[in-house]
Amino acid sequence: MVKNDKEEMIINAALAVFCKKGYANTRMADIAREAGVSYGLVYHYFGSKKVLFDIIVNTWWSDLYHVLEEQKNSKAAFPERLAYITQFFLDAYANKPNLTSIFISEISRSSVYHTSTGLEKFRRFFTLCEAIMDEGQKTGFLRDDIRPHYLTYIFLGAVEGFISILVLGREQLNDKRKKRMIDGITQVFLDGARVR
Amino acid sequence: MVKNDKEEMIINAALAVFCKKGYANTRMADIAREAGVSYGLVYHYFGSKKVLFDIIVNTWWSDLYHVLEEQKNSKAAFPERLAYITQFFLDAYANKPNLTSIFISEISRSSVYHTSTGLEKFRRFFTLCEAIMDEGQKTGFLRDDIRPHYLTYIFLGAVEGFISILVLGREQLNDKRKKRMIDGITQVFLDGARVR
Amino acid sequence: MVKNDKEEMIINAALAVFCKKGYANTRMADIAREAGVSYGLVYHYFGSKKVLFDIIVNTWWSDLYHVLEEQKNSKAAFPERLAYITQFFLDAYANKPNLTSIFISEISRSSVYHTSTGLEKFRRFFTLCEAIMDEGQKTGFLRDDIRPHYLTYIFLGAVEGFISILVLGREQLNDKRKKRMIDGITQVFLDGARVR
Amino acid sequence: MVKNDKEEMIINAALAVFCKKGYANTRMADIAREAGVSYGLVYHYFGSKKVLFDIIVNTWWSDLYHVLEEQKNSKAAFPERLAYITQFFLDAYANKPNLTSIFISEISRSSVYHTSTGLEKFRRFFTLCEAIMDEGQKTGFLRDDIRPHYLTYIFLGAVEGFISILVLGREQLNDKRKKRMIDGITQVFLDGARVR
DNA sequence: AATGAATGAGCTTTCATTCAT
DNA sequence: CATGAATGAAAGCTCATTCAT
Structure with a gap:
């Protein structure tokens, strides 16, 4: 359950963006930007938008x-x-x-x-x-x-x-x-x- | 408020599809198919997906x-x-x-x-x-x-x-x-x- | 078997590009450009790169x-x-x-x-x-x-x-x-x- | 021409994966996994996918x-x-x-x-x-x-x-x-x- | 009124490659 | 030597919308 820094930052960013825009209107780019990480890192850790949401x-x-x-x-x-x-x-x-x-x-x-x-x-x-x-x-x-x-x-x-x-x-x-x-x-x- | 036949068929089709799939996952083509009309006609009457939903x-x-x-x-x-x-x-x-x-x-x-x-x-x-x-x-x-x-x-x-x-x-x-x-x-x- | 104009143009363009670059290095954009049609039309007719190739x-x-x-x-x-x-x-x-x-x-x-x-x-x-x-x-x-x-x-x-x-x-x-x-x-x- | 252990393991892994999946569908990660090394090491020794293939x-x-x-x-x-x-x-x-x-x-x-x-x-x-x-x-x-x-x-x-x-x-x-x-x-x- | 071919911006996802450790 | 987190360009594909007929 212990996550590293970036992983947690991404989760929190995802929470904020999903909350603000809703799943359908959330862009992976939004999450990455909000988390201050690159595009690919979100995929590195979570594989897909759906997986991230399900977590x-x-x-x-x-x-x-x-x-x-x-x-x-x-x-x-x-x-x-x-x-x-x-x-x-x-x-x-x-x-x-x-x-x-x-x-x-x-x-x-x-x-x-x-x-x-x-x-x-x-x-x-x-x-x-x-x-x-x-x-x-x-x-x-x-x-x-x-x-x-x-x-x-x-x-x-x-x-x-x-x-x-x-x-x-x-x-x-x-x-x-x-x-x-x-x-x-x-x-x-x-x-x-x-x-x- | 009186609608012609096709207009009403489109509204009903939209109701069915929005209900089944949700707004984000509804395709204009789905609505047109469900209504049995071309999807140009949906635009002819309603202008956009958002307008149709708002109605x-x-x-x-x-x-x-x-x-x-x-x-x-x-x-x-x-x-x-x-x-x-x-x-x-x-x-x-x-x-x-x-x-x-x-x-x-x-x-x-x-x-x-x-x-x-x-x-x-x-x-x-x-x-x-x-x-x-x-x-x-x-x-x-x-x-x-x-x-x-x-x-x-x-x-x-x-x-x-x-x-x-x-x-x-x-x-x-x-x-x-x-x-x-x-x-x-x-x-x-x-x-x-x-x-x- | 009779294809309309654009459909045939796309097939021919695909033939040329697949031939020149090979499947893996062919971009759908290349095919569309070669055929002189828009990007989406290739998908309108053929659905995917794989399908186009298989045809x-x-x-x-x-x-x-x-x-x-x-x-x-x-x-x-x-x-x-x-x-x-x-x-x-x-x-x-x-x-x-x-x-x-x-x-x-x-x-x-x-x-x-x-x-x-x-x-x-x-x-x-x-x-x-x-x-x-x-x-x-x-x-x-x-x-x-x-x-x-x-x-x-x-x-x-x-x-x-x-x-x-x-x-x-x-x-x-x-x-x-x-x-x-x-x-x-x-x-x-x-x-x-x-x-x- | 004498290679060290890891270098040879990578070559053999690459052979197996290129053979199985073909060049275009081979991922550097596949090769690294097959060789049992990190994929940074593949780059350390071989510089790029193309170079590895050419070897x-x-x-x-x-x-x-x-x-x-x-x-x-x-x-x-x-x-x-x-x-x-x-x-x-x-x-x-x-x-x-x-x-x-x-x-x-x-x-x-x-x-x-x-x-x-x-x-x-x-x-x-x-x-x-x-x-x-x-x-x-x-x-x-x-x-x-x-x-x-x-x-x-x-x-x-x-x-x-x-x-x-x-x-x-x-x-x-x-x-x-x-x-x-x-x-x-x-x-x-x-x-x-x-x-x- | 009615059609559906045509468009292309915008999205998710992939993956070779870099680099700090 | 060795790792794998981090990057981002580039690709395939979707679909609301337009428009000639």
């Missing part, structure tokens, strides 16, 4: 899986587990805004990305979340008149939709805002937006 | 604005208004699956699309929704410890996330399922997923 | 097969049949020097061309010749203390080697020289170079 | 010239001298199959575009052979109704064509087969394939 994409997925696996096996109370998943996305946005932006704009919705392997990544992601929702219902914490399937989509949709707005507005996050957002999302999901 | 995109936005304006001025009870917005997306998916799919995968998240004009469309969309949420808080229906801003993003994110799953799975909708989905989304948003 | 190659093979099949079924005396095969190559050189040159320098010996399909072309060619030699032995015309296999290679090698010299020297052929060459090759093959 | 080519030519000079000045009977030339090629194929294959597929015919120096090599080769044929005619051994020029091309063409088949089929040679081939070629060239 970036896989970084995202492996981070995400790591967090979800952790929460799946967590003994924490249910609301904390949801909060933790939400926090993952907000932290990702705070720490790796480019990567998060690429996820939002290039991975999560791209019809192009939805090859069989791409779909597989998603399935694994949804399945992990659904398992958590399922457990929430089985332990009597979540209402069971709505399919766990649907609950998952509502929750993940809300989180992802929320993040996408942050990305769109290039908004800055501090810890206070982050906390307020996490609370807002989990509270609305668990207790609703209606006044009691 | 499609504008169809989406104008449909959406129409519904939202209607609900903004509606005298209906608040939950019904949310349900109606949700229903718009589900109806769009049922009646114009290609267009909805293009919205999900090419418009709503595409960093490329987010030029100043593209952003403007979104702002108008969010602002309309936010006005509804704002009214919900002011009339004491919605809790006011969460910013209307956030409520909007959570609600729209949930709806859009939900639809994107339908698109991804190319799921069929009948009226019963549609109703269950609308109820699920609005109930979770309003009353939460937690057992009382 | 040319196939012209050669189909001409050759045509002649050999004819001679295989011929009732002519054996020497005439050999002379006819020899004549094919000399006529090819006289009428289509570029094509013949490409055969000599790019097809007949190219390790690159010898893929399974390329090899197949050769096998068919050799097999047809061998059948003629075989018949020559069976009818008592040719000595049978040398395998028909070997006779074929010696004969074809001599013919091909001879042609390759013509190509190398860009020599001009008139009917008189052509006849002398045909006689020389067939006489040496049949009666030997030794004084009796 | 290999020159090995071939100098071996060949050596044999031909020997036979030119030989006092042996004419048939033995032809047999010896034929044997040179068959021995070369048996002992250095890669080098022979490179001659057949990369040197002997691609010289069409190969510079004046490449053509020069051939001229010298043909001239040497022609001198032998010329002497054969002058001493009354060979018929003189065919130009020595033509006789040379027929003989060399037959030999080279024969070898090229061996290369194509990657055929194994033992001493018995070798002798049968030499006899076949020289006998047909001298006495013809026709039954007397």
